Amino acid sequence: MDKKQLILDAALRLFVEFGFHDTPTSKIAKEAGVANGTLFYFFPTKDDLVKALYIDLKTKMGGCVAESISEEMELKEILRGFYKTSLTWALDHQPEFTFLEQFNNSPYARSIAKVEMDIYTRPLLSLLQNGIDEGKLKHMDADLIYAIVSGHTFGVHKYLSGKTFLREEAEQVMDETFDLIWKLISF
Amino acid sequence: MDKKQLILDAALRLFVEFGFHDTPTSKIAKEAGVANGTLFYFFPTKDDLVKALYIDLKTKMGGCVAESISEEMELKEILRGFYKTSLTWALDHQPEFTFLEQFNNSPYARSIAKVEMDIYTRPLLSLLQNGIDEGKLKHMDADLIYAIVSGHTFGVHKYLSGKTFLREEAEQVMDETFDLIWKLISF
DNA sequence: GTCTATAAGAGGATAGAC
């Protein structure tokens, strides 16, 4: 397997367990089964490694969510797709999601250009704006609807990841809570 | 002023700007205007300082929220009080709130006993449970309602802190969004 | 591309005077 990827994988595991700080590059290299110098061949600095990991995971998650959406669908079903796919990805990739959260709430987040940050929020945002303009969604600031939907998703994720559910149970919670949030934002 | 508090204040400022990692104890002492050794007199290790700061801020926020609640009130108004006070505190104490988020999403969070963590969630949780039992709130898992309300609050906070609002505007958003979430959870 | 060995320095923590 690609050593670069091995390093990213090892970094993910260690960062989630010990944090950025308490994970020396030497341990990452060891965990990845590569030499210390090899890490710095691929990632000139530790910061570069952290950022690269973030971009990598963000891209993977974004790609997965985007894949699940078809242009043909009704707004409600598009949003349900977004919602369920995001939640499912987060549940199926808990370390990845934990890292993303850790990163987003750290000063590292400021080091990623804002433009780069909302590559993944923009599509959803314009979807919501269209919904508002077409009278399908409540006449509110699109940013507010976005924030509420994100917060809701976030909260439900916390609930689902805090207990152990069977697949079908989790799925049912997702559908029920989506109906709740849809009722909240739609006319 | 109390040197211990000066150190906590300085640590807050620096942690929020640079993160736990990129804030050496020497800088904290300098920023606080005390000697290096003084910091270690009050906080035996850097970790102790981080945790002490967390407890300090969590207590202050919790105290402020608890203060705003009167036993006499209707459930809806109690919850509105919780909601608005939390949001207002977070908006008025952005560095403090940022630090709390940073901490909650770091491996440090695991070092705080879980019991200690939900000192502040338990009252709200039992309030919700009562509401459910009395048929005022929807017949759902109290933990789920809690997660949804938290997520909603979190989302609205993100919205409010992301733009600049006049006091009255912010207040209006709080009231409107509370009505939305109340409608979502109540019968 | 990958490794080993090592330089260079930062930063947490202590000792001991006042």
Place this chain on the structure above:
DNA sequence: GTCTATCCTCTTATAGAC
């Protein structure tokens, strides 16, 4: 309680062979 001075480890990053 507070300060100064200092130790010493741990960690990032580089040099250079293969």
